[in-house]
Amino acid sequence: MASAADNPLGTYLRDRRTRLDPAAFGFGGGRRRTPGLRREEVASRANISATWYTWLEQGRGGAPSADVLDRIAKGLMLTEPEREHLYMLGLGRPPEARYRPVDGISPRLQRVLDGMTLSPAIIKTAMWDVVGWNRAATLLLTDYATLPPDGRNILRLMFGNAQARARNADWDSVARFVVAAFRADMTRAGGSAAAAGLVAELSALSPDFDRLWRDNDVVAHNEGVKRLHHPVAGPLAMEFATFTVEGRPDLGMIVYNPATSADAERLHRLLAAAPDG
Structure with missing residues (x-):
């Protein structure tokens, strides 16, 4: 023995x-x-x-x-x-992420988001449902609190919301990246009936999604640059990095920071001008 x-x-x-x-x-x-x-x-x-x-x-x-x-x-x-x-x-390795429906995040994790006052940040699930966000993300990306829970899905916004589509510069490249990263997340999480249902829904809703999904591209959603046409702040380039939430490999935190000093100035003006919610 x-x-x-x-x-x-x-x-x-x-x-x-x-x-x-x-x-x-x-x-x-x-x-x-x-x-x-x-x-x-x-x-x-x-x-x-x-x-x-x-x-x-x-x-x-x-x-x-x-x-x-x-x-x-x-x-x-x-x-x-x-x-x-x-x-x-x-x-000798951690388990694969498992999909679990998430209604929200813990108060402690929300306080982490709220502490990043100058960095827009969100928490998403393996299904790309946004379940946590801070004030900066509300002003830069979307006011998620005004949307129903099923409307906070990044893919539904990307392919079914005209305003969200208009905000993304070079939408075609962004959409291809999002679909390929979602495929990787869904596979890593072992797949689920809910994920298959979301793919079927989006394929019926958007010929663009259906085309991109059939390409079978896969990328890692680690870091990059997101370019936006913000209706108030104007053009913005935001670097982003994605982090896994400790103990919850099915949750990812995406943190955005201005790519240049000019972008930082425009973002800070946007945050300073908006009233606190």
């Missing part, structure tokens, strides 16, 4: 297992020699064989699959950070 130093995955699984209350999971059996769930009980909850689970704790049997790790994470009721740690121990 491997030692704790040689078998960090087994050590972690054993530690999580012994912290669980059997009664909370409907397991009786009277007095137990050791705390927590038994190995066979975890295996039953994870729908894997008790022998295979035992081998994992003992450091035998090779690397588990992502499916097995997900089953075990569910069986042990691991939090998202704990599940990610399990993946790092078992496979």
Whole structure:
């Protein structure tokens, strides 16, 4: 049997297992020699064989699959950070992002956005629904608060909103980039019925989207420059960078900053002139 130093995955699984209350999971059996769930009980909850689970704790049997790790994470009721740690121990990489419907963001994350008073910033899901934004983003991009939740989708705005389309300089290039980046996000998140439905909706709504989607282009939505025709501030070039939200790989924060000193001056005038909402 491997030692704790040689078998960090087994050590972690054993530690999580012994912290669980059997009664909370409907397991009786009277007095137990050791705390927590038994190995066979975890295996039953994870729908894997008790022998295979035992081998994992003992450091035998090779690397588990992502499916097995997900089953075990569910069986042990691991939090998202704990599940990610399990993946790092078992496979040496974090899990793929999973699509989950999001109604909003935490107050703490909203305060992070609000603290960036001079940098427009938004939070988007893997479906490209905007679920968080700051005042600067409202003034530069869109007043998301005035839109219904399903209207805050970046792709719906890009391909179904004439005002949003008019604000984007070189719309064709931007649209191609957005569709290719969305494809990468959707695939990384494992796909979903909701994502397939959104693609079908946009394909029926916009021949442009349908054409670009059929091209099968894929790009990383890491950083770049967004050029805008703002109705008040005029032409603006904004550099952007995208960051994954810790513990929520299905959420991305996009932060914009002026590309030049002239763009910074125009943005600052826009922010200073607008009343606080």
